[in-house]
Amino acid sequence: MKLAPYRKKSPWILHFNAGGCNGCDIEILACLGPKYDIERFGMINTGNPKQSDVLLITGPVTKRTRERLVEIYAQMPEPKVVISCGACACTGGVFRGMYNCEGGVDQFIPVDVYVCGCGTRPEQIIDGVVQALGILEKKTRAMEESVRLKKEALKEGEQINRRHVAGEIKPALT
C-alpha cells in the first residue's frame, strides 16, 4: 500500500516539552484552537510516539529529559521529521550555560526545521510544520525508492547471477 499521499494529508504530531517555560506549549495549544485550527489541515496532536510522523520539541534539553527525548525519538517509525520550536530548543536560548541545561535539541537528535522566537507565534509554528511536511514527503519518496530498488534487484535474479559470475559479489550461500 502506498502511504505517501496519506502521510502528507494527515501528519500526526507528537509534542514533547524538553524542559521549556510552557510559553511555546500554550501556543501549540492555541494552534489547536479555533482561530488557527491546524486540524483542518489534517494535523492531529497525538500522544503515542509509535503513531506519529512529526516530533515537535520545545524547551532546552535538561539533563533529566535528555534520555526521554532520545527514547521517544527512537520509538517513532521512519520516515520522521523533527521540529525544534522556540529559541531555547534551537540553541539553548536564555538557558544556555545553566548547570542543568544541555542547550539545543540538535546535539542529541537530528533536527529538520528550526522555528525561532521567544515565544514562538502560532503562525510560525504552522509555517514550520508545513515546511516539515515537504521534508517528510521527500524522506518518504527516498525511502520508497530504496525499497523499490531492493525489490527490483531481487526480481532480476539473472543480473545478480551475472555479477556473481564476474566475481563482484560473493554468494550468500555456497
Place this chain on the structure above:
Amino acid sequence: MGKQYEIPVGAQHISLLEPLHFRFTTENEKIVKTDANVFYVHRGIEQACCSKFKFRQVSFVVGRVCGLCSISHTTAYSQVAEKLLKIEIPRRAKYLRMLVIELDRIHSHLLCLSHVAENSGFEALFMKTMQYREFSMELLEAVCGNRIQYDFSIVGGVTRDLKPEVADMILKRLDHFMPQLEELIGIYKNNWTLSLKNKGVGRISKEDAMRLNVVGPFARAAGLAVDVRNETEDLLPWKEVGYEMITDTAGDVHARNMVRLREIEVSIRIIRNVIAGLPESDLVTETKAFPEGEATVRLEAPRGELFYYAKGNKTQVLERLKIKAPTFSNVAGMVHAFTNNEYASAPAIIASYDPCLSCTAR
C-alpha cells in the same frame, strides 16, 4: 483487598503539557496511592541569576521561568529588587502592572478551563473556551507587544505606556467578552455531561487544604480564603481597584472551575477600574544604586502565592535569589486529592490543579 496495579503517567503524555510523572497505585480502578515526580524541568535559573546575569537583566531571565505567568515572575522580581534598591515606583507603573497581571490571569484561567474540558472528554467545550480566550492574547499583544513572554515589568517600573486607543480597544473587547463569559459559566455550571466527570471528583477538604498548605484557586475552591491580593497593600493597591475574594466550599473539580470563572469576572472589573482611574506620572524611577540587604515579596500569580527572596551585596550581581512557585506548595495537596478517585478521572483532576512545573522546578 483486591490486587493492586501500578500505572505510570508521564513523563510524556497526551494530557500533560509538561514532563511530569505520576505513579498511581490502583485497586479496582480506584487510586489508592500516588507518587509524583515533578522535577524534570529543573534548569538552574536561581544559580544563573546569582552568577551569570546582572540584577537588571534578571527580570528578563525570571520571566522565562514560566511562560504562563511570566508577568507575575517579572513583577515579583522587580518588586523585590526595588525593595533592595529602596526606591518607590511611579503610581502609573503600579496600575499598568496590575492591568497586565489581570489580563494574564484571564488568559491563564481560560487555558486551564479549556484543558479541564478537553481532559474530561468534552472537545467542543475546549474549542469554545480556546476561541473565547484568543481575545486576551490579542489584548496582551496590543499592550505589551508579544503574545507570551511580555517582559513588561523592569526594575523601577514598566517598559511601555498604555496608549489611549489600546485602552479603548481593551474596554470594547471586554464588553464583547462579557456575554461569552456568561455563556461559559452556564456551560461549566449546568452541563450534565461535564458534571459527571467534574462534580465530586478530586475532592479536598478544607482541613486537608489547610494542613497541606494549598494555595491559589485550588485552596479557594476548598473554602480557604487565601489570596495575597487580599493581604498585601504596600506594593500594588489591589483593594483600590475593586478586588474581591472568591471562594467555594465543595473543593472538587467543579468548584475549581467555578472559582476560576468567577475570578475572571473580578479580573475584568479590576481591568476596567484600572483603565478608568489610570494616574498620570512617569513610567520608570531611575536610580544608580546597587541592591543591598535582604527582601521578600509575595504576589498572587494565577496559580497562587508566588514568593521571592533576594539578597544583595552592593554589586551588580545578586548574592542569592530564591523563587517559591505556587505549584510547589500545591504538590502535597495534589497527591492527596487523587485518593479514592477513579483512574479514568485522573487527567481531568491533573488539569484542574493547573500545575505549572517549569515554575516548580525553575
